Amino acid sequence: MAGEPQADCLFCKIVAGDVPATVVRETETTVAFRDINPQAPTHVLVIPRAHYPDAGTLAAAQPAVAADILREAAQVAADEKVDTTGFRVVFNTGSGAGQTVFHAHAHVLGGRGLNWPPG
Numbered sequence: 001m002a003g004e005p006q007a008d009c010l011f012c013k014i015v016a017g018d019v020p021a022t023v024v025r026e027t028e029t030t031v032a033f034r035d036i037n038p039q040a041p042t043h044v045l046v047i048p049r050a051h052y053p054d055a056g057t058l059a060a061a062q063p064a065v066a067a068d069i070l071r072e073a074a075q076v077a078a079d080e081k082v083d084t085t086g087f088r089v090v091f092n093t094g095s096g097a098g099q100t101v102f103h104a105h106a107h108v109l110g111g112r113g114l115n116w117p118p119g
């Protein structure tokens with residue numbers, strides 16, 4: 001069923017506590033944890049507890065939770081003090097865009113110069 005945990009999903013395992021992660025924030029609907037391979041001084045992933053393969057399918061099924069992800073991304077940036085210097089929220093969607101984990105997640109990146117357009 002849509003949104004249900006998937007046995008073979010790494011981020012569902014992090015939500016369940018079966019795979020360790022450095023969690024920085026949690027809400028009823030979301031978990032935020034540090035990326036294991038950080039691309040910036042601040043690199044935090046914000047994910048829904050529910051399993052959807054990408055941000056678009058999450059937003060279509062549970063728009064309130066998609067909004068929770070954005071609110072939490074901003075709160076992570078504030079907690080990490082990169083809100084004043086600027087930060088980027090990225091949803092890689094599809095393997096051609098670099099998505100490797102097919103459980104919706106926002107990358108929150110900050111603490112260094114961020115070129116535009118991104119690579």
Ligand code: AMP
Nearest residue numbers: 021034035036037092098099100101102
């Ligand atoms: P994406 O490539 O957009 O699908 O992002 C997946 C992200 O998950 C990558 O930046 C990985 O470094 C990160 N990642 C993979 N495994 C873990 C893990 N066990 N804990 C934290 N982050 C992870």
Ligand code: ZN
Nearest residue numbers: 009012051103
């Ligand atoms: Zn999942």
